[in-house]
Amino acid sequence: MxxxxxxxxxxxxxxxxxxxxxxxxxxxxxxxxxxxxxxxxxxxxxxxxxxxxxxxxxxxxxxxxxxxxxxxxxxxxxxxxxxxxxxxxxxxxMPEVSLAEVLSAPRLVAVAVDTADPGNAGTLIRLADAMGADALVLAGDGVDPYNAKCLRASAGSIFSVPVVEAPDTLELVRDLVYAGLVVMATTLDGETSLDDLKLDVPTAWLFGSEAHGLPTTVAEAADVRVTIPMAGGAESLNVAAAAAICLYQSAAALRGSDGSSA
CATH class of the missing domain: 3.30.1330.30 (Ribosomal protein L30/S12)
Structure with a gap:
């Protein structure tokens, strides 16, 4: 040849x-x-x-x-x-990483549920990396994380934070609980305000799709359903904004529990 x-x-x-x-x-x-x-x-x-x-x-x-x-x-x-x-x-x-590996001793895990938009998926990967999460899990019917648009939106973070896929979201929630994580579901009608949460514990955040939010069965399977308080006239936040707020709050609380500066 x-x-x-x-x-x-x-x-x-x-x-x-x-x-x-x-x-x-x-x-x-x-x-x-x-x-x-x-x-x-x-x-x-x-x-x-x-x-x-x-x-x-x-x-x-x-x-x-x-x-x-x-x-x-x-x-x-x-x-x-x-x-x-x-x-x-x-x-x-492709990086070789399994769900079992990332759940061996996790402190902060971000979960994108049924995220079909590659730009949103890539942004969530970037956020998970920036906030020091142990992993970003693409759950349910999600986008291929190695889609070119997703890779660009991740801005290289696809190579820094473990990204794994979990087709069965309810099974994933059970795995998260078994790993010792408190599972938080972000919903518009959550019964608990983000302001009232104790976040200095190992936590998994569930973020729904931009169009439909979290499926009811998934939200109900979580330990806590969380709403982000908003003082203005906006009815909701896009998934990237909601994820940034929640992951930052968790990361800050975990840093504080370690005795390190925020």
Missing amino acids: TALTEKSNRVAAAIKLQRPAGRRHAARFLAEGPNLVEAALRRGLVEDVFATESALDRFADLLGAVEVHPVTDRAAKALSDTVTPVGLVAVCR
């Missing part, structure tokens, strides 16, 4: 990773752009890097001694899902 044929085969295999079925089959995904590629390199998850000539020049410091497969602008466009590709794409192995 010639070097040209081998590279063509690598590019063809990488293009298949744009589809969910291709990612699942290969247990690989594409990271595009300098931020994601750099984060993947730090985790040691990169198998192949493809770059155009201009990208090689532009990101020379980032790539260093990494072996790069030069590609044409046309090939780079085929590997990208963006309108204006930057010309830098890496094939990465």
